Amino acid sequence: MKMERRDFLSKAAIASAATLFSTNSLLSATYPAKEKLGIALVGLGYYSTDLLAPALQLTEKAYLAGIVTGTPSKAETWKKKYNIPEKNIYNYQNFDQIANNPDIDVVYVVLPPSMHREFVVRAAKAGKHVFCEKPMAPSVADCEAMIKACADNKVKLAIGYRCQHDPNIQAYMQVAKEQKFGKVKMVTSAAGYFDGRTNHWKQNKALGGGVMGDMGVYALQGARLATGEEPISVIAQASTTRPEIYKEVEETMMFLLEFPSGARASCQTSFGINMNYLQVNYEKGWLKMEPQSGYNGNKGSMSDGTLINFTIKSQQAKQMDEDCMAIMAGTNLIAPGEEGLRDIRVVEAIYKSVQTGRLVKI
Numbered sequence: 001m002k003m004e005r006r007d008f009l010s011k012a013a014i015a016s017a018a019t020l021f022s023t024n025s026l027l028s029a030t031y032p033a034k035e036k037l038g039i040a041l042v043g044l045g046y047y048s049t050d051l052l053a054p055a056l057q058l059t060e061k062a063y064l065a066g067i068v069t070g071t072p073s074k075a076e077t078w079k080k081k082y083n084i085p086e087k088n089i090y091n092y093q094n095f096d097q098i099a100n101n102p103d104i105d106v107v108y109v110v111l112p113p114s115m116h117r118e119f120v121v122r123a124a125k126a127g128k129h130v131f132c133e134k135p136m137a138p139s140v141a142d143c144e145a146m147i148k149a150c151a152d153n154k155v156k157l158a159i160g161y162r163c164q165h166d167p168n169i170q171a172y173m174q175v176a177k178e179q180k181f182g183k184v185k186m187v188t189s190a191a192g193y194f195d196g197r198t199n200h201w202k203q204n205k206a207l208g209g210g211v212m213g214d215m216g217v218y219a220l221q222g223a224r225l226a227t228g229e230e231p232i233s234v235i236a237q238a239s240t241t242r243p244e245i246y247k248e249v250e251e252t253m254m255f256l257l258e259f260p261s262g263a264r265a266s267c268q269t270s271f272g273i274n275m276n277y278l279q280v281n282y283e284k285g286w287l288k289m290e291p292q293s294g295y296n297g298n299k300g301s302m303s304d305g306t307l308i309n310f311t312i313k314s315q316q317a318k319q320m321d322e323d324c325m326a327i328m329a330g331t332n333l334i335a336p337g338e339e340g341l342r343d344i345r346v347v348e349a350i351y352k353s354v355q356t357g358r359l360v361k362i
């Protein structure tokens with residue numbers, strides 16, 4: 001039996017029509033001349049180059065308006081490839097002048113995690129809305145400062161949680177909300193890949209490396225989104241099979257979460273193992289996703305035969321379009337700064353548990 005796909009789609013159509021209607025009425029008040037918001041990508045590494053810039057060629061409410069880079073040769077390449085005007089190209093030093101550039105509505109921070117706070121705060125002070133990649137920042141204090149800077153400057157802050165815009169992930173979140181199979185009893189959630197690099201920021205503590213903030217947030221989100229609850233305690237263990245590479249940060253993290261309803265989750269994340277799945281056992285059934293947090297192809301099944309298998313053209317395009325529509329309409333973002341903070345609160349507790357060897361209350 002297929003999921004109530006038509007139901008889901010028709011509800012989605014009604015919701016998006018409603019959003020468009022309110023977008024248009026508010027657009028005239030706040031963005032009279034803009035059909036699309038101009039996005040400036042900060043940091044032109046793998047994710048900007050391979051995923052975000054291509055996705056910005058598919059977006060309907062956003063376009064690639066500018067770039068911020070520390071590498072002049074990248075600026076030249078991007079300028080030609082994406083037809084970016086010279087006046088919309090910044091480096092890390094002159095970035096604050098972006099405040100005077102009406103082409104840029106949103107600054108998207110795609111740097112190593114330790115740099116997220118500085119650039120989010122600078123973007124907010126420049127009066128620009130901000131998208132920030134995951135993990136939001138290395139500490140709860142950083143996340144709180146970023147949320148405050150955006151609130152103080154009356155700009156929106158969205159975290160790049162692309163999966164939360166994916167209808168396949170929304171489908172299993174809905175199962176928890178409706179309690180379709182009763183209460184959640186146990187979640188098993190894994191997200192990892194084999195990273196062959198030996199000297200990248202992901203292996204550097206000062207730059208915000210370590211698997212927990214990286215792939216770990218997908219394992220954690222699997223548990224949080226499948227239960228619809230926030231964990232109240234955690235016990236964790238870090239390990240590595242390559243101590244010559246993972247000298248400062250963990251290669252693998254395993255953690256057990258307890259939720260207020262009594263549900264438990266067993267989660268694993270690694271830079272040494274290819275794995276990506278979610279299993280949820282409820283009082284009266286089960287749900288499985290594999291993969292659970294891919295760029296595409298996330299899919300699953302349930303114990304009553306229901307399949308989850310929606311196709312979308314680009315998760316990242318959908319994410320940026322939906323976030324831009326929320327900005328234009330003044331409506332809630334799907335994954336605001338507070339959602340990034342919820343994860344980092346758990347990540348901090350996980351590291352505390354590793355240090356102390358004890359269960360940590362959250």
Ligand code: NAD
Pocket residue numbers: 043044045046047048070110111112113133134135160161162201207214
């Ligand atoms: P990357 O190493 O490929 O790129 C990082 C960029 O930051 C490079 O352009 C680099 O030049 C620049 N940079 C500036 N100062 C630096 C410094 N001191 N050290 C290292 N790089 C510096 O990394 P990436 O994979 O593109 O990741 C960037 C961000 O995007 C991270 O927060 C990462 O977690 C996130 N990301 C998210 C997803 C997702 O699916 N949402 C996927 C990949 C990466």
